[in-house]
Amino acid sequence: MIARGQAAGFWLAAAGLVIALALPLSSEPAAGVAARPLLLAAVLGAALLFALAPLSAVLSSLLGFVAAVLGCAVTLDLLNDGAVAGYASWGYWLIVLGTWLGAALTLTQLAALPATDRTARFLRDLAIPLLFGAFLIYLWEVAVRGFGVSPVLMPAPSSSAKRFAESLPVLKEDFIQTFVRSVLAGYAIGCGAGFLVAVIAHRFGFLKRGLLPLGNFVSALPIVGIAPIMVMWFGFDWPSKAAVVAVMCFFPMLVNTLAGLASAGSIERDLMRSYAARPWQTLIKLNLPAAMPFIFNALKINSTLALIGAIVAEFFGTPVQGIGFRISVEVARMSLDMVWAEIALAAVAGMAFYGIVALAERATTSWHPSYRA
16 A cells, blocks of 8 residues: 555546546537547546555556556547647546646656666666656647647647658758767867866966966857857858857866866875876876766766757858757748757757766766765
């Protein structure tokens, strides 16, 4: 038996689904759920599963998940009815509300499940954000279509997904222009320069005192001010965007690397002096290993900053391709589904880039206390 509050939540979700059967689905004339046998069976089945979920702590997540899937399927199927889409009424929204409550409680139960080994813990930690994200997209879909929001203001996720699938060649060209050329080049230049300058500044203290205020000044410069200047200097193609990315990535790498190089303890530094270690030996064997978590922290921060900088820089002059260029053009055309397709592409690329850096950090700094079980 699960906690009393959660059990009451599951029963409330089941009661909401049952009550919805007696309420109108639409403000326009439309057949109710009771007149649709398959949907009626699905709603009653979801209500029954929600009601049974509190009886077993082990099965509550499975029962709640199946019930939430049934509720989502019913509400999405009802949107295919022209009398419901755009005119949804209390009955429809009560089904959505009951499904939402049951799904939220299911995710809570799933997060509380004990993980006996690393594989089970990994699967649980992977399932929770995936299910949570999928349900947010579901709520977006039913809200936009249920309230009849104009696609010019907010397209439904299904519309954006369809446009994404139809525009793969264009998205591929935009990805290559923005990410492969601008982001990767600027990221490598900015992070590499910040790292080298930090190593030199760590060796010579006067550079550190002089560079940090200057770097702080440069990092405070707005992208909208830097981008037009870089376009004038390096032209309209990807080098100007890479220059903007390099400027954005330089300061986070400089500050984090300096902090990491200075993080070695005084006892360790005294030990290296007692061994008569040269400065470069101390750097390689003591300071750099101690700085690795800080360096990877800067790399992860810059992995998102680089993509943002490249996209914004493309608003100020670019060839007829690129994520930023496509967003600005499609917004002018009021083609919001393509804009969201480009945003989805940028989000996936950014998450993948961050994930690669995080995996590299895990492989390189597995000795760090934060990775100990």
